[in-house]
Amino acid sequence: MKQYTQQDMVRIAKRENNTKRSYLVVNRLQGKHIPVQGKDALEVFDSLAEQLRDLYSDEVILTVGFAETATAIGARLAVTLGTFYTQTTRENVDGADYLFFTESHSHATEQKLVKNDIDSIINDIDRIVFAEDEITTGNTIMKIIEIIEKTYSKKIKFSVASLLNGMDEEHIAKYKAKDIGIHYLVKTNHDTFTDIADGFRGDGEYISENAEQTDFTEKAVPKDYINTRRICESGDYDIACTRLAKHIYGDAAPAKTDNVLIIGTEEFMYPAVCTAEFFNNRGINAVTHSTTRSPIAVSSEETYPVHKRFKLSSFYDDDRTTFIYDLKKYDKVIIITDSVNSSQKGRYTLVNALRSVGNDNITIYRWCSDEQ
Secondary structure (H helix, E strand, O other): OOOOOHHHHEEEEEEOOOOOOOEEEEEOOOOOOOOEEHHHHHHHHHHHHHHHOOOOOOOOEEEEEOOOOOHHHHHHHHHHHOOEEEEOEOOOOOOOOEEEEEOOOOOOOEEEEEHHHHHHHHHHOOEEEEEEEEEOOOHHHHHHHHHHHHHOOOOOEEEEEEEEEOOOHHHHHHHHHOOOEEEEEEEOOHHHHHHHHHOOOOOOEEEOOOOOOOOOEEEEEOOOOOOOOOOEEHHHHHHHHHHHHHHHHHHHOOOOOOEEEEEEEOOEOHHHHHHHHHHHOOOOEEEEEEEEOOOEOOOOOOOOOOOEEEEEEOOOOOOOEEEEEOOOOOOEEEEEEOOOOOOOHHHHHHHHHHHHOOOOOEEEEEEOOOOO
């Protein structure tokens, strides 16, 4: 198992217009805000999974990845450990009832789990493992644990697994009192993070949304789609993502000398990371990151994690603002989404942002069900 340090991962950024917390911890190896090779992101996630592999081997586990930034982490943990998998979501799921909870410090506070699916599996599992990129207080996860405990009579054990853990002794004690397992790669100390964030100028480039109509190539890939907002078998999902990556690799036909960017959309991260790794394993320099709801301030300092912010419309909702950071020119750009939104506004804004920095070879792959 590879060992990581805070310096390997952590970069501090300024949150924009968030009075509850002025800083954001940006993980440069996660494949969300900063481009990273897919194989490097998965190596990080696998290192976290190794901590849990032998601990719960005799239990039936449901792994839950937190939207939007930890969906790929949760999926990879589930795949590596061979567990059931689902994610929290902020999207609407057809035919679903929900367990609702909130993230107090987030820019988009509402979170939900599909209750129908928890109902169907609760009596068959022993433990729920919540996967996060970073845990600061653990309050959000404690909220959903308390909701599950109030909703179901079945006695369930709980654990949390995160790349980073900044919990203080008081919050750790609360978890220990409830016998909730805590697992992480790097322990962080947030005492200086506010001062670090406040010290940056925030004078980066802020690029306005451009929703002008433009031509682009979009291809539907209906085969094998699995919506992880519903509970699935992680092994099935892994096979499906590998088939998707193989299909895209064959269709895109990258040259060995190509530099390739593979973009995921908001909660839909794992297929993009897997596809980037598939390219990496065939000698292609492919990096991945995703669009996000996070409005991070950008700054010109070399030590700052993001320097240029592109404002976008969401692929999932025309009225939702999203962002992507530090785009540059690549030989090929591949966008992978499960959005079925019939409007093209989100597509236009992302394609126009990519073209504004010189990209002209752009293909959108929409992975969806046959019915969609």
